[in-house]
Amino acid sequence: MASKAWGGRFGERTDRRVERFTESISFDRRLFEQDVRASTAHAEMLAHVGLITADECQQIVRGLSEIKAEIEAGTFEYTLEREDVHMHIEAALIDRLGDVGRKLHTARSRNDQVATDVKLWARDGLDRIDANLAELQRAFVGAAERHRDVILPGYTHLQRAQPVLAPHYFLAYVEKLARDRDRVADCRKRLNVLPLGAAALAGTTLPIDRNHVAEALGFASVAANSMDVSSDRDFAVESVFVLTLIAEHLAGWAEEWVLWSTQEFSFLALPDAYCTGSSIMPQKKNPDVLELIRGRSARVIGSLNTLLVLIKGLPLAYNRDLQEDKEPLFDAFDTVEACLELAAVIVAGATLRADVIASRLDEGFLDATTLMEYLIKEGVPQRSAHEVIGHLVGLCVRQGCKRLADLPDEEFPKAHPSLGAGVKDVLGVANAIKAFQSYGSTAPAEVEKQLAAWKTRLA
Structure with missing residues (x-):
């Protein structure tokens, strides 16, 4: 079975298989709100410059509003013949208004219409992502406040390295998310340029006012080159990047908390509402949500790869390949938004097992670097001090001491004359924490400043 092609150029009907192959209504229908918003602004501009009358504009705007209400109510009918959401809305308008509805497409092409709608959708999406990032930041700040006095082992290579305050650890994720928010803002700035008015690729001979549309839709400026804007999907690629x-940040955090919630670590109690059980082992409490957050990063990476390959080698200006940009774009936004929403409530509901952490905090010689820097303050070169403390750690291992402080007092001056009575003041994780001084470190005073600053920024 075949159907009628769009427009008057064709002498035979479009094959049904082509309709099925080329349709995008199955996924681009979610652009309906943006399409109505952009079409409304376009109609108002056409009236502003005299290409349609004020009465025609009112009819069009009212008709678009009615169509939007039908779509939202679930009563709007979709068909393959009308291909995409843009043609559905325009055809429905023509069904209502006849020739008045046919005037809506004056001075625009589906090329610039689609680009505008997708930009509006991505801009809305970036705003939601930023709000979700801020909520997750607030959750981490809340965790920092709840665990203000907890000392954690810090890791490099997943080996115990130095002690850190728990708030310092939580604020590390706040900083990562701040960079993410900066990138969202930068991306939004480059995205916020109006494509509408480029028409198919060369612009239009009609006296349109693109700045009028830009102002109505909240775009900061209008695209300066009609050929570029017809083919531009940089904003989609950058958004997904x-x-x-x-x-990736969420996946790293999820991996860490999966480990910390194991019996082997026992650092972290996850809220029951975000864990699942086993179909066969009744004792299990599995961190499935964290594992899925970790796993779904693969989908987002896949969406980015899809878009990068999609635009590779495309000539100017518009090519139908660009229809394939929407599904990876939509999926990336949907996936990250869902992950952020769950991450925030998990962080808000999780609790560090302070007693378990404290019971094993002396393991791993977390104060070794502090003791090395004590020697440096005494004038010993760093490499020499490193070797001396390494010798003491080795001595501990051979003698079965868990802590440097467990060594006999006489071993310290034997290792180096500068390791006198004052050495005990820097041994142990509590003393090591107090010894930190540098800006951005885990020094208690520095951490308090950073925590206060973030509370103010996120208020």
Whole structure:
């Protein structure tokens, strides 16, 4: 079975298989709100410059509003013949208004219409992502306040390295998310340029006012080159790149908390509402949500790869390949938004097991670097001090001491004359924490400043 092609150029009807192959209404229908918003602004501009009358504009705007209400109510009918959401809305308007509805497409093409709608959708999406990032930041700040006095082992190579305050640890994620928010803002700035008015690729001979539309839709400026804007999907690729970095940050955090919630670590109690059980082992409490957050980063990375390959080698200006940009764009936004929403409530509901952490805090010689820097303050070169403390750690291992402080007092001056009575003041994780001084470190005073600053910024 075949159907009628769009427009008057064709002498035979479009094959049904082509309709099925080329349709995008199955996924681009979610652009309906943006399409109505952009079409309304376009109609108002056409009236502003005299290409349609004020009465025609009112009819069009009212008709678009009615169509939007039908779509929202679920009563709007979709068909393959009308291909995409843009043609559905325009055809429905023509069904209502006849020739008045046919005037809506004056001075625009589906090329610039689609680009405008997708930009509006992505801009809305970036705003939601930013709000979700801020909510997750607030959750981490809340966790920092709840665990203000907890000392954690810090890791490099997943080996115990130095002690850190728990608020310092939580604020590390706040900083990562701040960079993500900066990238979202930068991406939004480059995205916020109006394509509408480029028409198919060369612009239009009609006396339109693109700045009028830009102002109505909240765009900061209008695109300066009609050929570029017809083919530009940089904003889609950049948006998904930003989302990919967010997904990677979430995956790293999820991996860490999966480990910390194991019996082997026992650092973290996850809220029951975000864990699942086993179909066969009744004792299990599995961190499935964290594992899925970690796993779904793969989908976002896949969306980025799809878009990068999609635009590779495309000539100017518009090519139908660009229809394939929407599904990876939509999926990346949907995935990251869902992950951020769940991440915030998990962070807000999780609790560090302070007693378990404290019971094993002396393991791993977390104060070794502090003791090395004590020697440096005494005038010993760093490399020499490193070797001396390394010798003491080795001595502990051979003698079965868990802590440097467990060594006999006489071993310290034997290792180096500068390791006198004052050495005990820097041994142990509590003393090591107090010894930190540098800006941005885990020094208690520095951490308090950073925590106060973030509370103010996120208020």
